[in-house]
Amino acid sequence: MNDGVNGVALAVFIFFFVAVTVMGFLAARWRRAETDSLDEWGLGGRSFGTWVTWFLLGGDLYTAYTFVAVPAAIYAAGAAGFFAVPYTILVYPLIFTFLPRLWSVSHKHGYVTTSDFVRGRFGSKGLSLAVAVTGILATMPYIALQLVGIQAVLDVMGVGGGEDTNWFVKDLPLLIAFGVLAAYTYSSGLRAPALIAFVKDTLIYIVIAVAIIYIPIKLGGFDEIFAKAGEAYSQTNPATGAPRGALAPGEAGQWTYATLALGSALALFMYPHSITATLSSRSREVIRRNTTILPLYSLMLGLLALLGFMAIAAGVKVSNGQLAIPQLFEDMFPAWFAGVAFAAIGIGALVPAAIMSIAAANLFTRNIYKDFIRPDATPAQETKVSKLVSLLVKVGALVFVLTMDKTVAINFQLLGGIWILQTFPALVGGLFTRWFHRWALLAGWAVGMLYGTIAAYGVASPTQKHFGGSAKEIPGIGEIGYIGLTAFVLNVVVTVVLTFALRAFKAPDGIDETSPEDYTADAGDKGVQVELPPATAGASH
Secondary structure, eight states, X not given: XXXXXXXXXXXXXXXXXXXXXXXXXXXXXXXXXXXXXXXXXXXXXXXXXXXXXXXXXXHHHSOHIIIIIHHHHHHHHBGGGGGXXXXXXXXXXXXXXXXXXXXXXXXXXXXXXXXXHHHHHHOOHHHHHHHHXXXXXXXXXXXXXXXXXXXXXXXXXXXXXXXXXXXXXXXXXXXXXXXXXXXXXXXXXXXXXXXXXXXXHHHHHHHHHHHHHHHHHHHTOHHHHHHHHHHHXXXXXXXXXXXXXXXXXXXXXXXXXXXXXXXXXXXXXXXXXXXXXXXXXXXXXXXXXXXHHTTHHHHHHHXXXXXXXXXXXXXXXXXXXXXXXXXXXXXXXXXXXXXXXXXXXXXXHHHHHHHHHHHHHHHHIIIIIIIIIOTTOOHHHHHHHHHHHHHHHHHXXXXXXXXXXXXXXXXXXXXXXXXXXXXXXXXXXXXXXXXXXXXXXXXXXXXXXXXHXXXXXXXXXXXXXXXXXSEEEXXXXXXXXXXXXXXXXXXXXXXXXXXXXXXXXXXXXXXXXXXXXXXXOOTTSTTOOSSOOXXXXXXXX
16 A cells, blocks of 8 residues: 555546535536425435436445445455345346335325335334334444445545544545535435436446456456465465355355345345435336346446455455455556546445435434424425434444444444344335234334344454354354344244234234325326325324
8 A cells, every 4th residue: 555645546536526526516406396395305306217216226226335345355255255246136126026116105195215104004103113213223334334435545545644643634534525425415415416326337337347357457367366366265364264265155155145145135125225216216117117227237246346356366465355446446557547446436435325314314304203203394394304314324424434443334234234124024015915913013123133133243253252244053054144134034934923913813903094006106197196295294194
């Protein structure tokens, strides 16, 4: 790693950062309506078409985690890190079955969050609160991971000084980036990341296309890259006494690989930011089209993951694996193009961080503030609260980044995945059936959350005593598997058993405010509404 500042790369990075900042503030005027409501600020007026939605969802799902943590996992442990590729392939047929239904019922009833739907479907504010709290908790470390991605780029460029530098001076660039992100998100809402996503995805595709051709040429071809990587993985890790990794997952790791891929696929569109981007589209057909073209990003992800092997072959040595890919770009690219690559990572963090903070704020506003604190809140008051909470969420993520070891960020994000997966039965189950009892869903959620958290707490790693990973022995099977999927199975079992029991005892159901035709309605259908009038909204919520 360079001791000084890479001036050329920094200048290019600043150019793109300033450009997207200007775009972020100008986005406030893009397709802006006169009304002041969460539909406008938090969902972009529910007006985005196929391409805007595609870039927004891509910017939402393929984040700094993608650019930094996936290749870093491969750099550290080998092909086990490729689990992200199959799970992004699995997820699109899955969401094709339920996202259009969620879009339809949400537009018909003016739902802004998944908790809105759960409350309306099952007539349970308690279950809605559980889903909202889970969403906020799971999103916080995800936002922090985006800030870690920005900080990794700044570290490699030499910005902020060395380890002995005053903490304020060292973290000042990150504080500035945070301030800019907070300001244009507050001002423009979801329109800001939607507009910036065009720049972000264009830069990422350019960088990956160049990297996958240029770097192997400099390193002697893929044969040489895989040979050096295989040799490095065969060496013993002194911390574990086992080989560092493998070019292909061994038999012992196959259960972990498969369960992590499947569990992650089930969890991805349970995240609030995924749903926020989905509900911002203007029609049911836009969602269906996007599920068919979003797999293009999986191709990009597969190529991106190979950078982990290239970092090993290039002799990159870093104490924190999350610096491996930024350092690879610094070492292999001309300074000006390294700046382009760093800008792609930085903007790749800003876009999802903005969407995530908006999604978490919407959950708090609609399902905690409006449901339990101020039921008569007007649309304008909801918007004001959501704006303020979006700032607080980002502050919380910033505190996490500045006060905790950066190497644990990915593990806390994986813990968030364990948590958010426990909302699957209520959300997806509710989209297809009313059979599950609201109390059974709440009990299943509680069991899944409790087991998942305790199991993850007991996992140690060479650098962490607790929360050191997301895989543990599956009870009754004896294989090592993804904790989140085990917790999900327990969740479903408890939900099904208790539903049978509660139905047998004729426990009272909540009121379902939806009807079968709501789940197939489109924007042009009679009776579909984008926003509930204040009086109706207050009565139904």
